[in-house]
Amino acid sequence: MGPKHGGAERVSRDMLQESEDTLRRADSLLGELRATACPGDGAHAASLVDYLRRHGGAPLPLTLMRAYAEITSALEALRRYRGALERTTLERVHRTRDKLREVSSATEVAATSLLDGLDRAVSLVDRLDDIGSSDGRTDDGAATSVRAQLRDQLFELMSCMQFQDITSQQLQHAASVLAEVEQRLIGVAALFDATASADAHSGEAAASATFDPAASLFEADTRQAVADDIFTGR
Amino acid sequence: MKFLVVDDSATMRRIIINSLQRIGFSDCVEAGDGAEALSRFDDSIGFVITDWNMPNLGGLELVRSIRARPDGAGVPIIMVTTRSVREDIMAAAQAGVNNYIVKPFTPQVLKEKIDTVLAAAGSV
Numbered sequence: 001m002g003p004k005h006g007g008a009e010r011v012s013r014d015m016l017q018e019s020e021d022t023l024r025r026a027d028s029l030l031g032e033l034r035a036t037a038c039p040g041d042g043a044h045a046a047s048l049v050d051y052l053r054r055h056g057g058a059p060l061p062l063t064l065m066r067a068y069a070e071i072t073s074a075l076e077a078l079r080r081y082r083g084a085l086e087r088t089t090l091e092r093v094h095r096t097r098d099k100l101r102e103v104s105s106a107t108e109v110a111a112t113s114l115l116d117g118l119d120r121a122v123s124l125v126d127r128l129d130d131i132g133s134s135d136g137r138t139d140d141g142a143a144t145s146v147r148a149q150l151r152d153q154l155f156e157l158m159s160c161m162q163f164q165d166i167t168s169q170q171l172q173h174a175a176s177v178l179a180e181v182e183q184r185l186i187g188v189a190a191l192f193d194a195t196a197s198a199d200a201h202s203g204e205a206a207a208s209a210t211f212d213p214a215a216s217l218f219e220a221d222t223r224q225a226v227a228d229d230i231f232t233g234r
Numbered sequence: 235m236k237f238l239v240v241d242d243s244a245t246m247r248r249i250i251i252n253s254l255q256r257i258g259f260s261d262c263v264e265a266g267d268g269a270e271a272l273s274r275f276d277d278s279i280g281f282v283i284t285d286w287n288m289p290n291l292g293g294l295e296l297v298r299s300i301r302a303r304p305d306g307a308g309v310p311i312i313m314v315t316t317r318s319v320r321e322d323i324m325a326a327a328q329a330g331v332n333n334y335i336v337k338p339f340t341p342q343v344l345k346e347k348i349d350t351v352l353a354a355a356g357s358v
Contacts, residue, residue, distance in 0.1 A: 108245060111245045112244070112245065115245065115252075119252075155252070155256055158249055158252055158253075159249060159253070159340060160338075161245055161249055162245075162246065162337055162338040162339070164245045165241075165243040165246045165316075165337065166338065168243065169287070210242065210287050211287055212286070214316070214317070217338060220336055224318075224339070226323060227323050227334040227336055230320070230324060230327060231323075
């Protein structure tokens, strides 16, 4: 992990630590306030009035002001780090989504190249068949059989390229999960700053209609059997 | 017989078309989504093979749209998709598909389902 990532980790840790410390101090002050305002009899209002009469009200506002100051300080710290949250965490989510798109695109390019190669190989086998049948020699059954098997193998390899479509859907599903995480992070950041820009959103909502979240390369026979059961009974 | 092959994956369209050519069906047209497929559909189309999850009109909506057309009511349709939940398959059947293939599939399965559909339609 490089310095940039290490720095982001430190910012997040510092933010959390400072927030926890401040909230503990605020809770302590509020506890102090409760103890002075409610000396055990549970009647909050009556105890508070009695306290004010006995003490002229001076310590209570001071305690409240101290609590308010601590809470304000905590909120200010959280607002300061909202920017860091947006810059570091959201950036990393964006980068990860970009990487997923890059992988999906790369597999499509690779699959297309493989299919091109297989098409060329099939064409060569077809030419061998033509040569075998046109050179006037006695039909060589063994050679014909081998060419047929080679053709079968090549078509089977073509069929294997289906992995690209299925893995692409799986990557789209992963990207949609990241988009949801991104939205939630933006929501958290907005809690710390009510004036946070409305356009600070990821923008790219997952188009769930274009992928199947359950797409899988495995157990196709079992899943096909479910479909066969339904259509055979029709 | 002219086949209309619909899938938003160019790789899948190529695999399906190669498989069709191998079993003797060389007259194929393709579309990258349901909307494009509808624009290409006419009474020259004898068979439709479609994916489910696509942009700009998904497979299920495409099937319903084709079945709503006078020239589409009797056209054989096979759905080829990763979706394999029983409820989804039932929905496809109710929308009007004649058979259903789960990805990844073998060319033998594709041939078998086409033969079954054509036999049921009395074309074989």
